[in-house]
Amino acid sequence: MEDTAATCTWAREGLSIQPVAVADLPTEFGDFKIAGYRSLNSPEEFVALYKGEMAPEVPTLVRIHSQCLTGDVFGSTKCDCGRQLHRTMEMIQEEGRGAIVYQQQEGRGIGILNKIRAYALQDEGADTVEANELLGLAVDSREYRQCAEILYDLGLCHVRVISNNPLKIKALEEAGLKIVERVSIQVDSQESAARYLRTKKEKMGHLLDFSTG
Numbered sequence: 001m002e003d004t005a006a007t008c009t010w011a012r013e014g015l016s017i018q019p020v021a022v023a024d025l026p027t028e029f030g031d032f033k034i035a036g037y038r039s040l041n042s043p044e045e046f047v048a049l050y051k052g053e054m055a056p057e058v059p060t061l062v063r064i065h066s067q068c069l070t071g072d073v074f075g076s077t078k079c080d081c082g083r084q085l086h087r088t089m090e091m092i093q094e095e096g097r098g099a100i101v102y103q104q105q106e107g108r109g110i111g112i113l114n115k116i117r118a119y120a121l122q123d124e125g126a127d128t129v130e131a132n133e134l135l136g137l138a139v140d141s142r143e144y145r146q147c148a149e150i151l152y153d154l155g156l157c158h159v160r161v162i163s164n165n166p167l168k169i170k171a172l173e174e175a176g177l178k179i180v181e182r183v184s185i186q187v188d189s190q191e192s193a194a195r196y197l198r199t200k201k202e203k204m205g206h207l208l209d210f211s212t213g
Contacts, residue, residue, distance in 0.1 A: 016041050016145075018039075020037060029093050032050060033051065035050070044105075047101075054099065055156075056156060057158060060156050060158065062159045062161055063088045063100045063185075065100055066103050067103060067104045101150050108138075108140040108142055109142045117135060118135060121134055148172050164185060
């Protein structure tokens with residue numbers, strides 16, 4: 001039998017994140033626990049939403065969800081972020097076990113103000129990749145190491161990652177998690193999101209078979 005302890009690479013004293021508090025969080029999708037974390041080497045803060053027993057040997061549904069103020073909070077139809085977050089919560093509720101790490105790296109790491117600037121360029125005809133490049137910014141500057149550490153701190157090692165982004169899967173694996181399965185997530189989207197999704201598929205390699213409606 002595989003040595004579970006050997007598949008995750010961190011010692012607890014080597015983690016670069018610190019748990020702050022845990023509380024109950026009843027939601028319209030089900031009852032969850034919410035945990036706050038802070039980075040020990042940057043000002044970044046994280047939130048983990050989880051449900052059920054976190055056991056290292058049990059392949060568990062997880063998602064790293066990058067903050068999207070426009071989609072998650074305001075219900076923007078220019079992207080599918082909010083719908084993906086809510087669908088993930090439904091999937092975890094149905095499974096009875098799982099975790100979401102909510103990463104405060106808005107706009108693939110450029111921040112909310114630059115994201116609005118990028119939106120303005122998109123209104124003028126640029127796609128999401130071109131807009132970042134026109135601003136002199138990286139197309140995707142997110143880091144996932146501390147997100148993986150949070151999953152480990154919750155007690156996970158073998159994970160089933162809910163994501164369409166192969167680079168995210170690779171990053172989590174390189175960070176030391178044992179990726180058992182990639183779980184595709186497809187949600188209905190509006191026509192206004194069609195170009196955004198097509199760009200993610202064609203220019204960023206996301207594994208999408210999208211439709212709008």
